[in-house]
Amino acid sequence: MDCSERNRPSRNRLTRIDSLVGVIRGLFVCLVVALGAFTDYVAAAEAKDAGLMFKSRDGEPLRAPTLMTEVDIAVTGIIARVRVRQKFYNPTDAWQEGIYVFPLPEQSAVDHMRMKIGVRIVEGQIKEREAARATYESAKQEGRKAALIEQERPNIFTNNVAHIGPNEEVEVQIEYQQKVQSDQGTFRLRFPMVVGSRYIPGTPGETVATGTGWAPDTNAVPDASRITPPVVDRARGDSNPVTIRVDLNAGAALASVGSPYHKINAVKNGDTGYRVSLADGPVPANKDFELVWTPAVERAAKTVVFTETFAGADYALLMVMPPAAQQAAARHIARDAIFIIDTSGSMEGTSIAQAKQALLMALDRLTPDDAFNIVQFNSVTDVLFNSSVTASAANIAKARDYVKALRATGGTEMAPALTAALNNSDNQRVLRQVIFLTDGAVGNEAQLFELIKARLGDSRLFTVGIGSAPNTYFMSKAAQLGRGTYTYIGKVDEVKEKMTRLFTKLESPVVSNLRVTWPADAEAEMWPRQIPDLYLGEPLFVTAKLRKLAGTVLLEGQIGAETWRAEVSTQLASAESGINVLWARDEIESLSDAMRGSKGEDNKQAITDLALHHHLVSKYTSMVAVDVTKTLPNDALTQTSAMPTNLPEGWNYEAVFGTLPQTATSAREQLLLGLLLLAIATLWLLRRPART
Numbered sequence: 001m002d003c004s005e006r007n008r009p010s011r012n013r014l015t016r017i018d019s020l021v022g023v024i025r026g027l028f029v030c031l032v033v034a035l036g037a038f039t040d041y042v043a044a045a046e047a048k049d050a051g052l053m054f055k056s057r058d059g060e061p062l063r064a065p066t067l068m069t070e071v072d073i074a075v076t077g078i079i080a081r082v083r084v085r086q087k088f089y090n091p092t093d094a095w096q097e098g099i100y101v102f103p104l105p106e107q108s109a110v111d112h113m114r115m116k117i118g119v120r121i122v123e124g125q126i127k128e129r130e131a132a133r134a135t136y137e138s139a140k141q142e143g144r145k146a147a148l149i150e151q152e153r154p155n156i157f158t159n160n161v162a163h164i165g166p167n168e169e170v171e172v173q174i175e176y177q178q179k180v181q182s183d184q185g186t187f188r189l190r191f192p193m194v195v196g197s198r199y200i201p202g203t204p205g206e207t208v209a210t211g212t213g214w215a216p217d218t219n220a221v222p223d224a225s226r227i228t229p230p231v232v233d234r235a236r237g238d239s240n241p242v243t244i245r246v247d248l249n250a251g252a253a254l255a256s257v258g259s260p261y262h263k264i265n266a267v268k269n270g271d272t273g274y275r276v277s278l279a280d281g282p283v284p285a286n287k288d289f290e291l292v293w294t295p296a297v298e299r300a301a302k303t304v305v306f307t308e309t310f311a312g313a314d315y316a317l318l319m320v321m322p323p324a325a326q327q328a329a330a331r332h333i334a335r336d337a338i339f340i341i342d343t344s345g346s347m348e349g350t351s352i353a354q355a356k357q358a359l360l361m362a363l364d365r366l367t368p369d370d371a372f373n374i375v376q377f378n379s380v381t382d383v384l385f386n387s388s389v390t391a392s393a394a395n396i397a398k399a400r401d402y403v404k405a406l407r408a409t410g411g412t413e414m415a416p417a418l419t420a421a422l423n424n425s426d427n428q429r430v431l432r433q434v435i436f437l438t439d440g441a442v443g444n445e446a447q448l449f450e451l452i453k454a455r456l457g458d459s460r461l462f463t464v465g466i467g468s469a470p471n472t473y474f475m476s477k478a479a480q481l482g483r484g485t486y487t488y489i490g491k492v493d494e495v496k497e498k499m500t501r502l503f504t505k506l507e508s509p510v511v512s513n514l515r516v517t518w519p520a521d522a523e524a525e526m527w528p529r530q531i532p533d534l535y536l537g538e539p540l541f542v543t544a545k546l547r548k549l550a551g552t553v554l555l556e557g558q559i560g561a562e563t564w565r566a567e568v569s570t571q572l573a574s575a576e577s578g579i580n581v582l583w584a585r586d587e588i589e590s591l592s593d594a595m596r597g598s599k600g601e602d603n604k605q606a607i608t609d610l611a612l613h614h615h616l617v618s619k620y621t622s623m624v625a626v627d628v629t630k631t632l633p634n635d636a637l638t639q640t641s642a643m644p645t646n647l648p649e650g651w652n653y654e655a656v657f658g659t660l661p662q663t664a665t666s667a668r669e670q671l672l673l674g675l676l677l678l679a680i681a682t683l684w685l686l687r688r689p690a691r692t
Contacts, residue, residue, distance in 0.1 A: 065090045065098045065164055067643055069242045069285065071191060075180060077251040078304050078319050079576055080189055082108070084174045088643075090164040095636050097140070098161045099212050100643040101229035103192035105178050106155040106473035109585035110617040111578070112175035115147040115161075115625040124149070124623040126615045128608060132622035136160060143632030147172045149623045152226050153445070154589070155473035156195055157617070158211075163632045172625075177578040179317070184501060184537030186294050187250070190488075193242055193285035196469045196648045197231055197346065197656050198443035199412035200224045212642035221443040228443070232644045233653045238284030239644055246276040251304075252295040259291055261468070261490050286646040287468035288490065303568050307549055308579035311613070314549035315579040318542045322511045322534060322557065322564055335431045335506070336388050337362070337372045338421045338459075341406065342438035342466070344378040348408040348655035350492065351467040355437040357495045358464060359403050362435060365503050366391035371430075374399055377417035378410030408655065412442050415451055422455035432459040433506055434482070440471030448474070449596055452481045460484045462502065469648035485535050505535040509560040516542055519551030527586035531557075543583040549573070584614035592619065 070085040088098045104110065113124030124147070127135065132148060139146035140162045147170075148160040157174075164170050181188045202220025209217050213228030221227075232239055248257070250272050257266045263279035276291060304319040339362060341355050359374070366372055371388040372395075375381060384402050389395045421434050440463075442448065452461060461482020463475040466489055479486040487502045489495055514531035518524040525545040534540060540555070553568040588610055591603040604620055611618040632638060647653055 065092075065096055065641055065643065067098070067100060067240045068282075069193075069240065071242060071244045073189065073191070073244070073246040073291075075189060075246065075248045075250070076576060077249070077306070077574075078180045078182070078187070079306060079317070079578065079582075080178050080180055081578060082176050082178070082191070084176075086159060086172045086174070087169055088161050088164055088172070089169045090166060093166045095166065095632055095638040096164050097638050097640045098159075098164060098643055099640065100159045100161075101152070101195055101211075101213070101227065101645070102157055102159065103155050103195050103469075104157055104174075104176060105190060105192065106153075106476060107585065108155075108176040108178045109578075109581040109614075110149070110151075110157070110174060110176040110623075111581045111615045112173075113147070113149050113617075113623040113625060114173040115145065115627070116171040116173065117145060117627060120627075122147075122625040122627055124625040126612055126617070126621055126623055128612070129620050129622045132624040135624045135626060136162065139626040140638070143630040143634075145170065145627040145629075145631055147625045149174060149617055151617050151619055151622070152223060153473055155192065155471070156227050158226060163638055165631060177581050179319075179541060179582060182319070182321075182539045185297075186292060189246075189291045190472070191244065191289045192469060192472070193288060194240075194469050194646050194648055195227065195229060196439065196441050196467075196471065196651070198224075198227055198441055198471070199344065199346070200228065200443045201411075201413065201415075202444070212640070215443070220447060224443055229645045230642050231647055231653075231657070234647050235653075238286055238646050240285040240646060241282035242285045242289075243282050244276075244278050244289055246291055247273070248276060248291070248293065249273045250293055250295060255294045255296045257291070257293045259289065260494060261287055262289055264291075284646055287649040288470075290490070303566070303572070305568060305570065305573040306576040306579055307570070307573040308575065308577055310580035313580075314546040315583050316542075316544045316546060316549060316570070316573065317576075317579050317582055318540070318544075318553065318568060320540045320542075320555055320566060320568065322538075322540065322559065322566075333431050334369045335366075335371070335433055337366060337370060338375065338388070338432070338434045339363075339372065340375045340377070340417050340421050340434065340436045340438070341403075342378075342412065342414075343376050343406050343408050344410055344412040344441070345408060345655040346412065346439055346441040346651060347466065348652040350650035351439055352406070352408040354489050354492050354495055355464075355466045356403055356406060357492060358437055358466075358489060358499050360400060361495065361499045362503070363391075363396055363399055363403070365507075366396065368392060372399070374402060375417050375421050376406060377413060378408070379413055380410070381413070381416040381420055383420055412438075414438070414442055414448055415444075418448065418451050419455065422452065422457065422459055422461070424455040424457045425459075432457075433484075434459050434461045435464065435502075435506075436461060436478070437464045437466055438470075438475075439467040440465060440474040440478075442471065442474060445471075445474045445477070446596060449477060449481055452478055456482055462487070462506070464489060464499075464502070467648060468650050480532070483532060485538070501537075505537070508536040510535055511538075511540075511557045511559050511564065514540065514555070514557040517554040517556075518544070518546070519548075519553070521548055522551070523547040525587075527583065527590055529590065543579070543586050545580075545583055581614050581616060584610050584616055588616070588618055 066089045068087040072083045074081045090096050115122040136146050136148040146162045150158045152158055159172055161170050200215040200221050202218030204216040204218050209225035211226030213225040215224040215228040217224050252272055257274050265277050265279050267275045269275050302321045306317045308315045339359055341359055368391055370391045372391055373388045374384040462484035463479045464487045465475045476486045487498050489498045511534040527543050549570050555566045557564045588607050591607050595603050607618055608620045611621040617623055
């Protein structure tokens with residue numbers, strides 16, 4: 001027998017030992033997966049029974065603080081002054097820091113903050129963002145109560161409250177000013193209540209997350225952890241109750257006052273006023289509140305002027321309603337209508353029903369002279385036709401079948417859909433209109449804005465916000481960049497009315513070539529610098545900083561082939577506080593838009609100086625309030641809790657968190673998978689024949 005023969009049994013034994021070691025290693029991995037999943041499953045079940053819990057520094061479960069919000073709104077004409085009281089209550093025996101990510105209207109100018117501790121009130125101070133954060137952290141280290149308000153997006157803010165004592169309540173008051181929105185004679189005031197979960201694209205970074213959210217920071221959304229607060233499954237019940245009171249003084253007799261999404265009590269107060277409150281008391285923070293009023297036609301004001309003197313300068317706010325143009329009696333203008341519909345997981349439920357109904361209505365409005373196409377997107381993008389087709393009966397029928405079969409699932413990858421719809425072309429012979437139906441639940445807004453600017457060409461982009469809590473910052477800014485309009489549909493029975501209004505705009509001439517001429521000695525710094533085209537029923541809003549407010553303002557434009565002209569006397573102006581912050585907010589937005597897409601921060605100092613001068617929270621400035629007295633005992637530690645938010649009404653928890661990048665397989669599924677793998681591996685080992 002040679003050496004190879006003698007060594008064969010030894011090699012067989014070694015091979016079998018190696019195989020056995022591999023199997024044991026596999027069994028161990030499966031067991032770890034199963035045990036880990038089982039632990040998560042048990043912990044989740046315990047949390048569901050006990051309410052939302054967080055781990056303390058020693059690993060023990062800790063109940064989060066609770067939150068109650070009170071909102072008081074005073075409306076004067078077209079200006080709303082809002083005070084938001086966020087009451088943090090600590091129901092535990094431990095000291096806690098509450099972190100709450102919350103929405104405000106994207107046009108809000110946040111200019112005041114106070115912290116209330118019992119009967120004591122601490123005024124907030126405006127500082128550069130880094131300095132405000134340093135002041136807050138220093139107060140925390142010293143054991144003093146502190147509150148910090150930071151802007152994450154124009155419509156997303158974070159409130160940090162340090163050292164909430166056991167069974168103690170700390171109140172943070174936030175005040176802001178905003179313009180009331182108007183469309184075709186109807187005025188609307190919206191108060192958002194919840195930050196809908198955002199889809200976060202990109203590759204996770206290697207740095208430590210800067211926030212407490214569920215999503216890691218990525219190269220596409222570097223602050224993702226700051227805009228993704230923890231979300232409570234509706235099965236556990238809604239949290240964060242809100243009360244709303246509105247003192248409405250419209251300045252004219254009203255034909256109607258109502259709220260499409262909440263039941264309200266509206267009590268008449270004088271000739272032109274109402275006091276409005278929620279009919280059912282506190283409501284969960286899970287959908288936007290909107291108040292809608294319509295002036296009596298014969299009393300409706302066509303021009304409104306407000307002024308204010310602040311720090312030696314005059315400020316003005318103008319609203320001018322151009323006359324309604326007659327429907328063009330000339331030939332029908334052929335359109336190329338491109339419809340984009342969001343079919344991602346966040347649209348599951350009532351949102352996808354609203355979007356599909358709106359799209360079917362839009363298809364019915366097309367004429368044989370028009371062309372159209374449909375783009376739908378979730379994790380992938382699908383285009384119905386290779387290119388736009390004529391709106392023939394056969395093509396419309398095919399499109400209707402396509403729309404009816406759409407289902408909501410997957411992520412929200414908007415960029416490929418926008419790329420497919422915006423062709424970056426200039427063809428003056430065809431009016432190209434892109435109608436985008438979505439809830440806007442994305443975190444990479446800046447990337448998408450740059451894509452719209454780069455590919456818009458001669459197209460017009462009209463956004464339609466769908467659902468109970470759409471990302472209105474993305475929707476309104478996308479429409480502005482796309483030279484279109486933004487329409488909000490909050491429930492199914494609004495589809496017909498809202499889409500009909502949109503169709504009227506799409507099919508009507510615009511007010512173009514608008515110019516505003518101020519008196520020569522006014523030296524006006526006006527916003528917007530370039531007046532965009534206005535669609536039917538839209539008012540013109542202008543804010544201005546003036547050296548001297550006197551004389552007459554001239555407005556000129558074109559409505560179809562007709563020239564439109566109006567004069568506004570500044571003697572008709574009414575004094576109103578807060579006009580300066582509205583101008584500063586508009587100016588900051590203009591400077592921010594100019595920075596978008598550049599690698600530097602050319603306007604950072606200008607924005608910072610503006611915000612500090614006008615006491616405004618911005619991307620580069622924050623408000624901080626610090627108590628003078630130390631309250632944290634020397635032997636106590638403060639636990640940090642990210643305040644939970646609700647899932648927007650109509651959203652499906654599993655549809656959303658089964659598609660977002662951070663979401664893993666559910667604990668129950670991991671447990672079953674791990675046990676199945678363990679069983680298969682065991683059977684394979686037992687049934688495997690012995691090798692000789």
